[in-house]
Amino acid sequence: MYKQTCTNLLNLSKDEVKAWLDSFDSVITDCDGVLWVYGEPIAGSADAMNNLKTIGKSIYFCTNNSTKTRAELLKKGVDMGYHITENGIISTAHATAAYLKAHNFSKKVYVIGSEGITKELDAVGIAHTTIGPDQMHGSLGEFMSKHLVLEKDIGAVVVGFDEHFSFPKMTKAASYLSDPNCLFIATNTDERFPMPTLVVPGSGSFVRAIQTCAEREPIVIGKPNPAICAPLINQKIIDPSRTLMVGDRANTDVLLGYNCGFQTLLVGTGIHQLSDVAEWKQSKNPEDKKLIPDVYLPRLGDLLPFIVDKATGGSY
16 A cells, blocks of 8 residues: 555544554564563554454464463563464474474484574474583683583574573584585574663574585575465465564564565654665665655554544544
8 A cells, every 4th residue: 555655653633543454464472672671571563463353353462572472472472462373373493393393303403592493393202402602611622612502403403592592602513504404494584672671692603604614605594585375375364465563673573564465654663763764765776666654653552542432433
């Protein structure tokens, strides 16, 4: 309806916003930066999502966060007041395990990540290495001669968010990946987390480090890879042309929407802002144009009055 115009919905009339609301049946939303920020709920987001569900929209959470299982993400969402089910959770940890299972993977996975990944691998019966610190002991020479031990039967390296990322982990990952038959899988390539005062490296920082020393490109499971939403599309659970993708990060959320043929809404409570969109509009790079959302809101909660007004026939 407003394809790649970054139209501010607050500048439209109530009737125009209602018509826009009528243009989609399903809503897929990012989590961090849209629904919450580092575990703290964003005011108004739960009410907006729950009321979208009340007026008949199907609701899905789609996160690149690989640190939690679907069940854990469900609990987090429910505890914050979201009316969501486990089938409505799309997560990279779950999708990574599903990808390996679908490809009849039978070896062992070297995991750079957290329990979200290992628990999902356990759920489908795939063996994996342990997680946690792998520290550098002594000098490089001492580490290489006395402490570096490579496990046998590693058939995949999976890289997600790992707060214990280290030189030994890079060394092991790159060594396993020197075998061209070893899969290189990234849960996502998000550069950093949305935080009020700090820059926290995201999974993409670790993926790029492994990618550099291994001299290999990873299979990226998460956004903006359309494969993350392929089951919903292929099973005709959603119609791409009548699906809205909501996000705070253009190079994952908005780009996923572009890649899947969804409508897109950028909110200003996370990574990318209107100033970024202005630069993409001026850019001569066609790839930058893919990052321009259809519509914009300062925060998801700003949509609530329009949803309630529609539901009550204009009595809000």
